[in-house]
Amino acid sequence: MSDSLGAAAFMMKPKNFLQNIMKPFKFSSSKEGQKEEDLEKIAAQEQKLFPFETLVAATKNFHQKLGEGGFGPVFKGRLEDGREIAVKKLSQNSNQGKKEFENEAKLLARVQHRNVVNLLGYCTRGAEKLLVYEYISNESLDKFLFKTGRREELDWKRRYDIVGGIARGLLYLHEDSHSCIIHRDIKASNVLLDDKWAPKIADFGMARLFPEDQTHVNTRVAGTNGYMAPEYVMHGHLSVKADVFSFGVLILELISGQKNSTFDVNLDAQNLLEWAWKLYKKGRSLEVLDPSLASSAVAEQVAMCVQIGLLCTQADPQSRPNMRRVVVMLSKKPGTLEEPTRPGYPGSRYRRSRRPTTSASTAGTSGESSHTFESTTNSATATTSGVASPRLDSRGKRPVQG
Numbered sequence: 001m002s003d004s005l006g007a008a009a010f011m012m013k014p015k016n017f018l019q020n021i022m023k024p025f026k027f028s029s030s031k032e033g034q035k036e037e038d039l040e041k042i043a044a045q046e047q048k049l050f051p052f053e054t055l056v057a058a059t060k061n062f063h064q065k066l067g068e069g070g071f072g073p074v075f076k077g078r079l080e081d082g083r084e085i086a087v088k089k090l091s092q093n094s095n096q097g098k099k100e101f102e103n104e105a106k107l108l109a110r111v112q113h114r115n116v117v118n119l120l121g122y123c124t125r126g127a128e129k130l131l132v133y134e135y136i137s138n139e140s141l142d143k144f145l146f147k148t149g150r151r152e153e154l155d156w157k158r159r160y161d162i163v164g165g166i167a168r169g170l171l172y173l174h175e176d177s178h179s180c181i182i183h184r185d186i187k188a189s190n191v192l193l194d195d196k197w198a199p200k201i202a203d204f205g206m207a208r209l210f211p212e213d214q215t216h217v218n219t220r221v222a223g224t225n226g227y228m229a230p231e232y233v234m235h236g237h238l239s240v241k242a243d244v245f246s247f248g249v250l251i252l253e254l255i256s257g258q259k260n261s262t263f264d265v266n267l268d269a270q271n272l273l274e275w276a277w278k279l280y281k282k283g284r285s286l287e288v289l290d291p292s293l294a295s296s297a298v299a300e301q302v303a304m305c306v307q308i309g310l311l312c313t314q315a316d317p318q319s320r321p322n323m324r325r326v327v328v329m330l331s332k333k334p335g336t337l338e339e340p341t342r343p344g345y346p347g348s349r350y351r352r353s354r355r356p357t358t359s360a361s362t363a364g365t366s367g368e369s370s371h372t373f374e375s376t377t378n379s380a381t382a383t384t385s386g387v388a389s390p391r392l393d394s395r396g397k398r399p400v401q402g
């Protein structure tokens with residue numbers, strides 16, 4: 001009887017029973033509220049979702065502007081936990097709804113690599129969309145490469161390490177992140193340097209946050225003049241090999257200190273690629289080197305980088321190596337590389353090959369074009385047989401067509 005009473009008592013008061021068991025772990029009611037708040041914060045962090053007020057506080061009401069790119073202004077900030085951040089306020093009109101933006105941003109926040117700028121999270125408030133990045137302290141590569149007075153800070157070892165770091169970051173985006181990410185806009189100003197001069201690829205995934213559709217022409221995400229692969233600028237054929245081409249241009253810029261889009265025509269060539277190619281053919285690759293690097297450069301590495309730059313900028317995307325191959329090439333001793341042919345550039349003569357077409361025009365795919373190019377002219381508006389005039393906007397961007 002007493003047993004059954006005891007059992008009945010237990011069954012009738014399960015809450016009390018649980019409360020007794022939990023006693024040692026209980027908090028006072030104010031602490032309980034605090035704990036709930038903390039849990040909410042942790043959940044929000046898992047979602048990578050930043051409350052707008054957090055970003056207002058972190059940036060002191062968007063006070064310190066780091067700069068402004070094609071997507072909008074970027075502000076410096078510091079989170080409560082001490083982490084420094086860069087907040088990009090997206091001012092470009094996007095046809096993407098809030099939910100899609102949040103889903104894409106959440107996915108992109110999972111992209112984590114030593115050579116890619118870490119997206120910590122995002123924020124939406126009304127129509128406003130913001131991206132929260134880790135803060136990278138040492139400015140973008142173009143500010144060192146193309147500005148007199150700062151280029152000496154990038155000695156050969158630093159440049160060589162930067163080439164390797166960018167190659168590994170791109171390989172990760174193409175092959176090792178959760179899905180293939182084609183950057184579309186690899187260039188010196190989209191590589192940030194940290195306090196140890198390690199390169200970090202910025203602005204990846206923008207094509208996912210600003211997708212094009214039939215009615216919406218996006219003038220920003222498409223790429224920058226001087227870096228775009230010929231098949232992309234002329235026909236909109238996009239694959240990972242378009243990034244490889246831009247990477248090739250960037251290597252040659254890093255070695256020479258010359259900007260491809262404002263190349264010095266007095267150097268007996270119409271662009272950087274043609275100039276490097278002519279020197280390479282004459283066995284004078286080392287002359288591509290920025291003279292200010294002469295004392296720190298390692299000749300074999302310079303020659304190897306010139307050759308890789310030329311291989312990456314081949315006219316036919318299928319003749320370009322993929323980033324895995326580039327990383328392998330950079331880790332090997334010279335002498336084992338393929339021989340490049342003349343590089344391609346927008347305006348090169350177009351020739352259709354008989355390979356089946358698998359071209360893709362959206363990020364996240366890696367199909368390759370079935371077209372090849374013969375380099376004949378550097379005119380960006382050449383209209384030789386089959387060559388469409390690329391339309392570039394005032395920032396040198398090629399508009400994406402839906």
Ligand SMILES: Nc1ncnc2c1ncn2[C@@H]1O[C@H](COP(=O)(O)OP(=O)(O)OP(=O)(O)O)[C@@H](O)[C@H]1O
Pocket residue numbers: 066067068069070071072073074086088117133134135136137139140189190192202203
């Ligand atoms: N994570 C970051 N850490 C530190 N500075 C940053 C960060 N992201 C961007 N910046 C700085 O903010 C400025 C604007 O950058 P943003 O990437 O928006 O444009 P951009 O690269 O200058 O131009 P574009 O839009 O043509 O690529 C640049 O000066 C850049 O160095």
